[in-house]
Amino acid sequence: AQRVTQPEKLLSVFKGAPVELKCNYSYSGSPELFWYVQYSRQRLQLLLRHISRESIKGFTADLNKGETSFHLKKPFAQEEDSAMYYCALSRSYKLIFGSGTRLLVRP
Amino acid sequence: KAGVTQTPRYLIKTRGQQVTLSCSPISGHRSVSWYQQTPGQGLQFLFEYFSETQRNKGNFPGRFSGRQFSNSRSEMNVSTLELGDSALYLCASSLEGNRDYGYTFGSGTRLTVV
Numbered sequence: 001a002q003r004v005t006q007p008e009k010l011l012s013v014f015k016g017a018p019v020e021l022k023c024n025y026s027y028s029g030s031p032e033l034f035w036y037v038q039y040s041r042q043r044l045q046l047l048l049r050h051i052s053r054e055s056i057k058g059f060t061a062d063l064n065k066g067e068t069s070f071h072l073k074k075p076f077a078q079e080e081d082s083a084m085y086y087c088a089l090s091r092s093y094k095l096i097f098g099s100g101t102r103l104l105v106r107p
Numbered sequence: 108k109a110g111v112t113q114t115p116r117y118l119i120k121t122r123g124q125q126v127t128l129s130c131s132p133i134s135g136h137r138s139v140s141w142y143q144q145t146p147g148q149g150l151q152f153l154f155e156y157f158s159e160t161q162r163n164k165g166n167f168p169g170r171f172s173g174r175q176f177s178n179s180r181s182e183m184n185v186s187t188l189e190l191g192d193s194a195l196y197l198c199a200s201s202l203e204g205n206r207d208y209g210y211t212f213g214s215g216t217r218l219t220v221v
Contacts, residue, residue: 034209043110044197044212086150093163094140095199095210097150 002027004089006098013077014106021072021101023061023087032090033070035061036097039083047085048072057081077105109134111200111213119219125186128216132179132200139181140210141173144195153196156181157203188220 003026013019025031033050047056050063050070061072070087082105088095112131120126132139140155152165156175173183179200185192195217199210 036212043214046209046211049209090209093138093155093157094152094165095142095150096152099149 002089002091002096004087004096004098006085006087006101008101009099010102010104012104012106015079016076019072019074019077019081019103019105021085021087021103023070023072023098025068025070025087025089027068027089027091031063031065031068031070033061033063034088034090034095035059035070035072036086036088037083038086044086077103079105079107081105111198111211113196113198113213113216115216116214117217117219119221120188122188122190122220124188125184126188126218127182127184128196128198128218130181130183130198130200130213132181132198133211136200136202136211137179138201138203138210139175139179140199140201141181141183142197142199143167144197144215145193150197153183185218190220193218193220 005024035048036044037047038044048061059074063070084100084102086100087098114129138157141153143151154164154173155162159175170186175181195215197215198213201210
Protein backbone atom coordinates (compact mmCIF):
# COMPACT_ATOMS: atom_id res chain seq x y z
CA ALA A 1 0.00 0.00 0.00
CA GLN A 2 1.13 3.52 -0.70
CA ARG A 3 2.17 5.39 2.38
CA VAL A 4 3.97 8.59 3.38
CA THR A 5 5.85 8.78 6.65
CA GLN A 6 7.03 11.90 8.41
CA PRO A 7 8.82 10.60 11.49
CA GLU A 8 9.05 13.88 13.39
CA LYS A 9 5.94 15.51 14.84
CA LEU A 10 7.90 18.54 15.98
CA LEU A 11 11.19 20.01 14.86
CA SER A 12 12.54 22.95 16.81
CA VAL A 13 15.54 24.92 15.57
CA PHE A 14 17.08 28.32 16.15
CA LYS A 15 16.94 31.06 13.57
CA GLY A 16 19.79 30.70 11.10
CA ALA A 17 20.21 26.98 11.69
CA PRO A 18 19.81 24.44 8.88
CA VAL A 19 16.54 22.58 8.63
CA GLU A 20 15.73 19.13 7.30
CA LEU A 21 12.19 17.81 7.43
CA LYS A 22 12.12 14.11 6.72
CA CYS A 23 9.72 12.34 4.41
CA ASN A 24 9.78 8.70 3.37
CA TYR A 25 7.33 7.10 1.00
CA SER A 26 6.21 3.64 0.12
CA TYR A 27 5.35 3.20 -3.54
CA SER A 28 6.66 0.79 -6.11
CA GLY A 29 6.19 2.98 -9.16
CA SER A 30 7.54 6.38 -10.15
CA PRO A 31 6.39 8.70 -7.36
CA GLU A 32 4.94 12.16 -7.76
CA LEU A 33 5.73 13.99 -4.55
CA PHE A 34 4.86 17.34 -3.08
CA TRP A 35 5.49 19.40 0.00
CA TYR A 36 2.63 21.48 1.36
CA VAL A 37 2.84 24.08 4.11
CA GLN A 38 0.16 25.37 6.44
CA TYR A 39 0.96 28.59 8.28
CA SER A 40 -1.04 29.48 11.36
CA ARG A 41 -4.65 30.31 10.45
CA GLN A 42 -3.94 29.98 6.74
CA ARG A 43 -4.89 27.46 4.10
CA LEU A 44 -2.76 24.58 2.98
CA GLN A 45 -0.36 25.83 0.30
CA LEU A 46 1.76 24.03 -2.24
CA LEU A 47 5.42 24.59 -1.42
CA LEU A 48 7.30 22.30 -3.78
CA ARG A 49 6.71 19.80 -6.54
CA HIS A 50 9.48 17.29 -7.03
CA ILE A 51 9.02 17.29 -10.78
CA SER A 52 9.85 20.98 -11.09
CA ARG A 53 13.01 20.83 -8.98
CA GLU A 54 12.44 24.44 -8.00
CA SER A 55 13.40 26.30 -4.85
CA ILE A 56 10.67 28.15 -3.01
CA LYS A 57 11.39 30.44 -0.07
CA GLY A 58 14.84 28.89 0.11
CA PHE A 59 13.50 25.35 0.50
CA THR A 60 14.60 22.49 -1.72
CA ALA A 61 13.75 18.81 -1.81
CA ASP A 62 15.45 16.02 -3.68
CA LEU A 63 13.87 12.75 -4.55
CA ASN A 64 16.03 9.79 -3.55
CA LYS A 65 14.48 6.70 -5.07
CA GLY A 66 17.04 4.40 -3.49
CA GLU A 67 16.14 5.55 0.00
CA THR A 68 12.52 6.31 -0.98
CA SER A 69 12.88 9.72 0.57
CA PHE A 70 11.93 13.28 -0.29
CA HIS A 71 13.38 15.36 2.51
CA LEU A 72 12.78 19.10 2.65
CA LYS A 73 15.80 21.25 3.37
CA LYS A 74 16.69 24.86 4.02
CA PRO A 75 20.18 26.05 4.86
CA PHE A 76 19.18 28.92 7.15
CA ALA A 77 15.83 28.85 8.93
CA GLN A 78 13.80 32.02 9.43
CA GLU A 79 11.18 32.68 12.08
CA GLU A 80 8.53 33.04 9.38
CA ASP A 81 9.20 29.42 8.37
CA SER A 82 7.40 28.27 11.50
CA ALA A 83 4.46 26.24 10.23
CA MET A 84 3.08 22.77 9.70
CA TYR A 85 4.68 20.92 6.80
CA TYR A 86 3.11 18.00 4.97
CA CYS A 87 4.70 15.65 2.51
CA ALA A 88 2.28 14.14 -0.01
CA LEU A 89 2.31 11.45 -2.67
CA SER A 90 0.03 11.85 -5.65
CA ARG A 91 -1.61 8.69 -6.91
CA SER A 92 -4.85 7.97 -8.80
CA TYR A 93 -6.17 11.53 -8.58
CA LYS A 94 -5.61 11.80 -4.86
CA LEU A 95 -2.97 12.98 -2.44
CA ILE A 96 -1.72 10.67 0.28
CA PHE A 97 -0.44 12.86 3.08
CA GLY A 98 2.06 12.20 5.79
CA SER A 99 1.07 13.08 9.34
CA GLY A 100 2.94 16.36 9.18
CA THR A 101 5.85 17.97 10.98
CA ARG A 102 5.52 21.16 12.95
CA LEU A 103 8.56 23.35 12.44
CA LEU A 104 9.25 25.86 15.16
CA VAL A 105 11.99 28.39 14.49
CA ARG A 106 13.05 30.15 17.63
CA PRO A 107 14.72 33.58 17.67
CA LYS B 108 -7.59 35.24 -9.89
CA ALA B 109 -9.99 33.99 -7.24
CA GLY B 110 -8.86 31.00 -5.23
CA VAL B 111 -10.82 27.97 -4.13
CA THR B 112 -13.89 29.11 -2.24
CA GLN B 113 -15.61 26.97 0.34
CA THR B 114 -18.90 27.75 2.04
CA PRO B 115 -19.88 27.93 4.76
CA ARG B 116 -16.75 28.50 6.84
CA TYR B 117 -18.28 27.10 10.01
CA LEU B 118 -21.15 24.76 10.75
CA ILE B 119 -22.61 23.33 13.92
CA LYS B 120 -24.94 20.38 13.49
CA THR B 121 -26.63 17.87 15.74
CA ARG B 122 -26.05 14.14 15.59
CA GLY B 123 -28.33 12.49 13.07
CA GLN B 124 -28.70 15.56 10.88
CA GLN B 125 -27.27 15.90 7.43
CA VAL B 126 -25.05 18.61 6.00
CA THR B 127 -24.03 19.91 2.58
CA LEU B 128 -20.75 21.68 1.96
CA SER B 129 -19.94 23.66 -1.15
CA CYS B 130 -16.77 24.27 -3.10
CA SER B 131 -16.10 26.59 -6.04
CA PRO B 132 -12.81 25.75 -7.78
CA ILE B 133 -10.42 28.13 -9.42
CA SER B 134 -11.75 29.24 -12.76
CA GLY B 135 -10.68 26.76 -15.43
CA HIS B 136 -9.97 23.96 -12.99
CA ARG B 137 -12.03 20.91 -13.73
CA SER B 138 -10.84 18.59 -10.98
CA VAL B 139 -12.20 18.97 -7.47
CA SER B 140 -11.24 16.78 -4.55
CA TRP B 141 -12.27 16.68 -0.91
CA TYR B 142 -10.26 15.91 2.21
CA GLN B 143 -11.08 15.52 5.86
CA GLN B 144 -8.59 16.93 8.37
CA THR B 145 -8.69 15.87 12.01
CA PRO B 146 -6.05 16.01 14.76
CA GLY B 147 -6.12 12.25 15.14
CA GLN B 148 -6.23 11.03 11.55
CA GLY B 149 -4.60 13.95 9.76
CA LEU B 150 -5.52 14.62 6.14
CA GLN B 151 -7.59 11.91 4.53
CA PHE B 152 -8.89 11.75 0.99
CA LEU B 153 -12.66 11.59 0.53
CA PHE B 154 -13.26 11.72 -3.23
CA GLU B 155 -12.29 13.38 -6.49
CA TYR B 156 -14.44 14.58 -9.37
CA PHE B 157 -13.57 15.55 -12.90
CA SER B 158 -16.15 16.71 -15.44
CA GLU B 159 -18.98 15.56 -13.16
CA THR B 160 -17.54 12.05 -12.81
CA GLN B 161 -16.14 10.58 -9.63
CA ARG B 162 -12.76 9.13 -10.46
CA ASN B 163 -11.66 8.02 -7.03
CA LYS B 164 -13.13 7.55 -3.59
CA GLY B 165 -11.47 7.16 -0.20
CA ASN B 166 -12.29 4.75 2.60
CA PHE B 167 -15.25 6.54 4.09
CA PRO B 168 -18.71 5.15 4.78
CA GLY B 169 -21.52 5.64 2.32
CA ARG B 170 -22.87 8.49 4.45
CA PHE B 171 -20.29 10.63 2.72
CA SER B 172 -21.18 11.52 -0.82
CA GLY B 173 -20.40 14.19 -3.34
CA ARG B 174 -21.17 15.51 -6.73
CA GLN B 175 -19.85 17.94 -9.27
CA PHE B 176 -21.84 20.25 -11.48
CA SER B 177 -21.26 21.24 -15.09
CA ASN B 178 -19.58 24.48 -13.98
CA SER B 179 -17.11 22.38 -11.92
CA ARG B 180 -18.54 23.51 -8.61
CA SER B 181 -18.79 20.65 -6.17
CA GLU B 182 -20.78 19.72 -3.11
CA MET B 183 -20.26 17.07 -0.52
CA ASN B 184 -22.97 15.71 1.69
CA VAL B 185 -22.77 13.87 4.96
CA SER B 186 -25.93 12.18 6.17
CA THR B 187 -26.77 10.90 9.65
CA LEU B 188 -24.00 12.88 11.25
CA GLU B 189 -21.91 11.33 14.00
CA LEU B 190 -19.75 13.05 16.60
CA GLY B 191 -16.68 11.65 14.85
CA ASP B 192 -17.52 13.58 11.70
CA SER B 193 -16.41 16.76 13.41
CA ALA B 194 -13.50 17.94 11.31
CA LEU B 195 -12.16 20.51 8.91
CA TYR B 196 -13.28 19.61 5.40
CA LEU B 197 -10.97 20.83 2.68
CA CYS B 198 -11.65 21.18 -0.98
CA ALA B 199 -8.84 21.26 -3.55
CA SER B 200 -8.92 22.05 -7.22
CA SER B 201 -6.59 21.26 -10.06
CA LEU B 202 -6.56 21.80 -13.80
CA GLU B 203 -7.19 18.18 -14.60
CA GLY B 204 -6.24 16.35 -11.43
CA ASN B 205 -2.87 16.31 -13.08
CA ARG B 206 -0.39 15.46 -10.41
CA ASP B 207 2.27 17.55 -12.07
CA TYR B 208 0.57 20.79 -11.18
CA GLY B 209 -0.39 20.00 -7.65
CA TYR B 210 -3.62 21.05 -6.04
CA THR B 211 -4.85 24.38 -4.68
CA PHE B 212 -6.73 24.17 -1.42
CA GLY B 213 -9.56 26.20 -0.02
CA SER B 214 -9.74 27.48 3.55
CA GLY B 215 -12.06 24.70 4.55
CA THR B 216 -15.37 24.26 6.31
CA ARG B 217 -15.14 23.58 10.02
CA LEU B 218 -17.92 21.15 10.93
CA THR B 219 -18.79 20.56 14.56
CA VAL B 220 -21.26 17.83 15.42
CA VAL B 221 -22.85 18.06 18.86
